[in-house]
Amino acid sequence: MKRIISAIVHDRPGVLNRVSSMFRRRGFNIASLAVGHSEKEGFSRMTIVVDNVEGMQADQITTQLDNVVEVVEAADITDHPTVIRETALIKVAATPSTRGQVIEILDLFSGIEVANVSTEWIIIEMTGTTEQVEAILALLEPHGIIELMRTGLIALTSN
Amino acid sequence: MKGVAVMELAGGELICESLIEEGVDLVFGHPGGAILPLYDHLTKYPQIKHVLTRHEQGAAHAADGYARSTGKVGVCIATSGPGAINLVVGLATAYMDSTPMVAITGQVTRGAIGKDAFQETDITGITLPVTKHNYLVTKASDLPMVIKEAFHIAKTGRPGPVLIDVPRDVLQEMTPFNEYPTTIDLPGYKPVLEPNNEQIEYAVNLINKAKRPIILAGRGVQISQAEEQLVALAEKAQIPVICTLLGLGAFPGSHYLNLSLMGMHGSAFANIAVDESDLVINIGARFDDRIVGKVEEFATKAKFVHITIDPSNINQNVEAHAPVVGDAKLVLENMNPLIKSAKRTEWLKRMDQLRNKHPFFIPETDKLLPQFVIRQLWEATGGQARIVTGVGQHQMWAAQLYPTTVERGFITSGGLGTMGYEVPAAMGMQMGRPEDLVWSIAGDGGFQMTLQELATIRDEKLPVKFAIMNNSYLGMVRQWQELFYDNRYNQIDIAGPDWVKLAEAYGIHGIRVDNKENVLSAIHEANQHDGPVIVDFVVEQEGNVYPMIPAGQSVNEMVEDPDMDEKSSMVAK
CATH class of the missing domain: 3.30.70.1150 (ACT-like. Chain A, domain 2)
Known part of the structure; x- marks a missing residue:
């Protein structure tokens, strides 16, 4: 199953590495990742598409993202109107x-x-x-x- | 700016000032090139005692042992490159077991970063997966806020290690310093402490309806200091309590509701009880694989209440019917008044049956067994010593046979399983608890990995007592080779030095014991000796830890000691 994650992160050196490193070591497979400035200065918005997500893993993606100190918000928007x-x-x-x-x-x-x-x-x-x-x-x-x-x-x- | 004197301080001084503001009076470390400016400034701050370890790994484990036994943040310092890398196993150990720590490392100068400079290494990159957070500080004026944030992150929520990497020229850079920040702004870091009422009510409802509930208490109980609330819950609702390896000490080992530990080498009675239970109430543990084994066959008749401060633990391994996110103490304070008093006579009777039928068991023999030594140590110290262990068979026997009654009284590398933890962590524990008796139950394999810290222990005059379970084998590896690799022993002969002579070489009192008769007198002699002691217990070479649930399997595959019989004279329940 494919999940679409939207996240607000600090716009600082190394943040992309922190996020992608978490995905790699937790075994989540990134299908695509787009990052750019958000509506708030100093913060970027990321859209991350994750492939092959099974069962309880879906919750894991957002809760593990939340554990990254420089991630301010993370939401699974797959089932939202978007x-x-x-x-x-x-x-x-x-x-x-x-x-x-x-x-x-x-x-x-x-x-x-x-x-x-x-x-x-x-x-x-x-x-x-x-x-x-x-x-x-x-x-x-x-x-x-x-x-x-x-x-x-x-x-x-x-x- | 007339009349306003703004003090200018160097980066290294800012670190010292900030550490003092954070209440730090003890740091463990090892100097080297890039961190030298900090060491130069440290001499001006006698409020901060520095312990010179012989290896940076020792500094990290010592800070960890200090933190686990006191609840304070442990601090360690290393230089760039090899120094910083030597901290890594200590950081990973702390990360897995949620120990609050701050590590400060020197880095090459800002201009040299990325140029493969002498002793340069990307330590923030290397430690990303084994720290809760880390920083590379690029200007001295950032240091107070970074340190403030680092301590906050290290000790709140689910605690963990935070690393601060500081280039040498940042340590030297002069910058105005007015006052230490009083507030922090971390929009991405807001641990949930206060539980949600609906989650509480749902969990309470399950607990009140349960016929055969079990509490599984983890380290979260100790971190949030919820020991009293745990006892209150267990007694009010008459629920037996199992501890995880890291939870040992969260519930009194002497309590009638205590069921010891569960999992791969947990008690048979605890594992069977969980299998029969209809509700597992996990408080501050993460359902790791050493507890759960095969997920599909774990507590198949039970629902799960999962109380944790880390939302990423929920549904990580076991799907929770009633998750409760929050600080264990606050959760229990909210929950306990809603819990109905109950007797649960049948269920407790069943617990007694299980305890009697499947006790921990020490084989009856004239030979010197490590189980016997550990049980003698428990008896001789009344379960009151603070215990540190290494990793392997002796660790499991210590967990089984030394049911501690001391809060924060049993520390061990559970998640990472770091051999060698037992020497420097014991040092840290003794420094955190200078008045208490500290016994390190050590393996001869692990001890050889970090024994250089004996020199630190001697210098600091720390009265740590080491009980080396000397079987000249990597015992747990041998057990696995016997059971799962058809007796094909390979690379397990790990005989060390003459331990008594080694002790003497370090100016430490050494005692050798090779028979059962002298065990107790050696323990008493060590207890009475005013200084560190190494007791070399020359124990039986072969012997397996039972019960055992092989990795990835369930209670159905649990193997109990084949030698157990009704006549066993020494039985621990």
């Missing part, structure tokens, strides 16, 4: 002769921009749900994905 997004940069092969077909695929989706283009490729920037990102990747695959960078999930509760 807005969840990720951004992907996709460098897909597109020559002048195939570019039109690629652009046709992009038109099927919202939240997409062409970030850069050359005679051999297009860099696409897309923000959406994981499902949307997966869908566009599946359609672009036959053209050849040269490079891919995904940010991992970021999430806010919406209640």
Whole structure:
């Protein structure tokens, strides 16, 4: 089972290491981790997606996070109403002769921009749900994905 | 700024001033290059006594033993690199067993960090998993607040060790100092002490309805000083009490409701009682694997009340029906008035049956057995000595056969199982309890790991008594090789020096005992000797600790002593 954790942490050197080290030594598998400034100065917000969580382990993730002194708040928001997004940069092969077909695929989706283009490729920037990102990747695959960078999930509760 | 004289102090002085503010009058340590500025300033503060250990591990264990026996924060100091790394096993020992400690380490200068400088090591990185928190201080003006926070974190909530790493030039940096901070702001650190009423009511309801309840008391009872409240609960509701290894001393060993300890080498009666119980009330313990064994077969007929200050303990190993988060003493103070008085005659009768049928057992023989020595020590000291142990067979026999009646009177490395703890921790315990009789029940294997601290013990004139269970074997390893590796003994012959001569070499009184007749007189001689004593008990080489529940198994697989019979003349219940 996948769990989505939202945490507020001190914005200080070494905090990311404290958090990731706890995940590693407790045997929790991080699928993605995104961190950036939060609404409060001096504090960062982390969205952590944890894979293969079984039974009682779910509580362990938040209580063990709470034990890290520099973690101010940690909540499992998997079952909360949330807005969840990720951004992907996709460098897909597109020559002048195939570019039109690629652009046709992009038109099927919202939240997409062409970030850069050359005679051999297009860099696409897309923000959406994981499902949307997966869908566009599946359609672009036959053209050849040269490079891919995904940010991992970021999430806010919406209640 | 006319008329306002702002005092400028060096970083090292700020540390000393801060330690005094925290009530520290004793530190254990070992100097070296990077920490030298602190040692230079320490001479100006005679209020802080420094004990020079022969190894940094000794400093850490001594601080641990001091902290466990007094409840105060133990402090140890080391230099950068190897010095700091030598503290690690002591920090890990303290971390596993929730000992409040502050370790101060020197670091290379700020500009040299990250450059592989001489004696540089990333000690905050290394100790991350074995400290409750740690700091790398990058400016002297941060020191008072860091020390204030470190002591607060070390001693509150579930206690633990905190490390403060200070670069040499920060120790030397001059900075204005007005006053020690009085408040702290740690938004990420707010341990829950006051229990929630609903959790209390739910737990009370389960306790009042239970027919066959058992209390499992852990070290949390001692940390929160809830011993009195525990006795009140047990007596009011007539509930038998089992202690964990670390909980020994939380409940009087002489009490009629005491069921000794449970788990891998716990009493058979305690393990069977837990198996038959319908409610296990865990107070300040964490249901670790040495207690639980196979989770699916642990106390299958029981529900679980789990009282703990550390929410991460709840549902970590055993799923709790009634979790109660809070300080054990506050929880029991809230809970006890709601508990119904009960007699539970049937259940207590069953306890007596179990005790009589499955007692601790010392084989009848002319040979000198460590069990016999430990029981003689218990009798000779009336269970009143403060006990330190090492790790292994002697540790388990001490836990079984020396039921302490002294609060904080039995200290041992339970969670980490650190051999060698018995020498420096005994030193720390004796310094924390200078008036009391301290006996270290030691293994000859563990003793050889830290025996250099005998010099410290001699210098400090500490009257610690060591009872070395000398079987020239790594006894517990041998037992496992016998039982689980088909008698294939390997690397267990660990004969030490001539212990009496070693004692003499350190200027310590040494006594050798190799027969049953001389045990008692040697103990009395040691007790009366005004100074440290090593008693070398040359005991039987082979012998197993029973009962035993093999690792990861349940009470159904418990093995009792095959030699036990009705005629055994010396039986401990």
